[in-house]
Amino acid sequence: MFQNEITYVRMQKAGKEAEFHRLYEEALKEAEKYLHKEYPNIIGKEIIEKEKIKDISPIDGKEIATFQMASPENINRALEMLHSSWKKWYELGYVERARIMLKAADEISRQKYLISALLAYENGKNRTEAMADVDEGIDFLRYYAINMIENQGFHKLSGKGYDNEESFSVMKPYGVFAVIPPFNFYAITVGMTAGPLTVGNAVLLKSSSDIPISTYLTVKILHESGVPKEALAVITGSGRVVGKYVVESDLVSGIVFTGSREVGMDIYHRAQEKRPKPVITEMGGKDAVIVTSRADLDKAVEGIFRGAFGFSGQKCSATSLAYVHEAVYDKFVEKLKERARNVLPEDPRKKEAFVTPVVNREAYEKFKAIEPKLKEYGDVIVGGKALDRPGYYVEATILKDVMRDSYLAKNELFLPVLGIIKVKDLKDAVDEINKSDYGLTGGIFTEDYEEIQYYFNNVDVGVIYANRARGASTGAMVGSQPFVGWKLSGSSGKGTGSYYYLPQFLREQSQTIAH
Template sequence: MYTAYRHEPFTDFTKEENRQVFQEALNKVENTLGKNYPLIVGGERIFTDEKMNSVNPANKEEIIGAVSKSNTTIIDQAFDAAEKAYQKWRVTSPEARAEVLFRAAAGMRRDKHEYSALLVKEVGKPWKEADADIAEAIDFMEYYARQMIELKNGKGILSREGEYNQYVYQPMGVAVTIPPWNFACAIMVGTTVAPMVTGNTVLLKPAEPAVIIAAKFVELLEQSGMPEGVVNFVPGEPTEIGDYLIDHPKTSLISFTGSRATGTRIYKRAAEIQEGQQHLKRVIIEMGGKDTVVVDEDADLETAVEAVVASAFGFSGQKCSAGSRVVVHQNIYDKLLERVVDRVNEINVGDTTSYDYYMGPVINRKAFDKITGYIAIGKQEGRLAAGGGSDDSKGYFIDPTIFADVSPDARIMQEEIFGPVVAFTKASSYEEAIDIANNTEYGLTGAVISTNVEHLEYAKTHFHVGNLYFNRNCTGAIVGYHPFGGFKMSGTDSKAGGPDYLLQYMHPKTISQQL
């Protein structure tokens, strides 16, 4: 009935006709800026006096749109609506739930460039990065829909004479989804539709800098046949509703992607049993990384340069998978550093509404101040080899920055910066390079650039990350191809986009019949 899953293709912007079509989409999106968007609770549109503005990080004066702000009273209404909808949605056939996702994926595919253009405006993504973000969102819907159909009858277990046994999956209840702003469509979509397609209902609290793309997506789900109350759109200030969502006794599931500090706070609070709560809350968390590109002495230098630059400076380094550390064998350290510096000096930074810019702004003032603060620290901890400049006169722009000769234990080698800053250090042996790569509290992604088969095999068992890449960059996981999640303080290693991801949103149930 359904075609096999295929990764959504990326747009080839080297073709003039594709650039023209995308520019038209940008023009169309710019004509829709400044609208007010309501909360959506049980299908009802709710406008409140308090609003949250979404601001273009490349142009602080430009308002992308505004959404109404939820409060604890509205959150209670959303839980009631979700709980009511759950009673029907949980017994809706898996095929029918999946079909909502198939229709939504088709709708997003038809308007793909407009969704991408919105990401360019709302979070400052370059065209290629925005296009990939939307492609990943489509992938999540297509992949999880097919996964649910495969899981609909459960898994086979043994029966014996006079007995018939079944092992099936059932949903858990109401899920709270708290996605990040950096993959404002992809992760928001994936962590919303996963609980939804498995039969749970959802309260979606999007990241504050990326509320408009989330509002558009919930509208798309409604247009695709989603019943009222299945996904409730409740943006708001974390300080006002964050703990309330986590603590609520009707919360069964929590899916969060963001900082280590917030993730560990959620993990702790979710363990506390609230009055009226009769279940343990399940928590799925991804908390970031401090990811390393290891370059062996026999590495192909051009491959290494491409891997380092793409890993460190794609979307201005604002990825949990960004390669913000480069550990290089001492025999090729100077040569590689020189090549990377030359390449980085060619990177242009500016407003990504133009295709000409490789790098755009960082997301907001808070990020700008944090990153420039780390650049100041880097000047004390290493040698500034490239970049170091910044400009917040119109938007939040920071030059791609390289620090050389940094100690493995330095702050800029240990702490997640989440910006276009990379630190280089040298190792006297390959084994030492892997040891350095492992010396942080994180374990999300990593890359090894080497032509030595024994060294690659060594990394498979000694490089402690959830996603390990050989002879390529350490970013850019594709749904169904590179299930994504990390070890250690990078989170619960839930492996988004993988074959067992949906199982985390369901209870397995054993049914045994005496015949």
């Protein structure tokens, strides 16, 4: 039976929070052994390239590792290897593949403090969020393996068209999937890789250049657990090169991508120019939360604060807009201002850190670019500044009285910026949300059950919550809360961590035997 890992919550409940922090501090020291090294690409064997990529820590802006810039020749070599080998991986059978995935999950669980500590150095994630991230990756491996076993490899007796015939529906892999994950979640890298692998496809994983060490270690664990090196290759490289030599390749049978809308839509169209193929995308969101006149304001403030500023707003599920009923607007604004005004970005290695640096210089410069324009979007009541110190630190920022047609109200920033908009009633708020091109996550705070049902029945969003103080629009749990984007937030209409995820990496074959 599947169970979520949820390390920190379990340790808290068991009265072992001090032990959690002790183990994490030890892991921070161990993680230093993995820094300031050069790491290879793995294409059947370790590959060193002429051109390099630097892994820069957002903590201080300094280089912490060197990776390889995959050449077009080696990308093609990887695809040819995977294309010629994927059937051997499939022919192991679903039970053996699931066993390998479960073994890998157990090994990642054994090393979860180390990987969590590495994430602090690589993408600036604080310790509790980093551990939750690694836990989710473990959950994906286990959930998909168990799902594969429970569904008997998605082979079904489909009935009899005629008395002397026996028919089967058999789901089979496509061949080679290219996996292109984002920087912000280790779990997404693991889940996007585990999905196509578990069902029998081979995978070319293009590692995010912001978390390449943790990705490399995970691929090594998968190989050591039994995934053939010929069925799983990992490279780092430029988006331009990957776009040309992976996305457009005839050797790639399908693509799974998480990232920006612009890149996702470009991949979606270019990948299918020659022939149809599955392109499974998650492309972000402009995630809004509603606070009605019947809300518990303390609960709403905590949920929206955590949803907006966890991992410095760098989640596709981050709360970026709050639509607040006019009757409670002023009171809510004051409460939220009080909750956030003394929260400063911290070194993610510190025990007390909540808001941490943004992931890289590009994100930092993006904040600096909008900094002078914030007053055009609304009234800045908290934060609003990029800090002049080593690393990539910006303030958690809140604006009230945000204009509905402003750039801030319509565009995903992927930064710790929250806009508050006054609404006259629940319908007004839902109507505004539904105008958005995005439809990823959202939430509502109200103690009125009928208002919850109105919201659930009318909002065009894939993942929605009511009264969630731990994160108004964030924190989906594998197996319980499928993570799915509607509209321009996703292309498949099916979510990760759900029953419907694995069949996307399979194609159906109808088999009939006449007797």
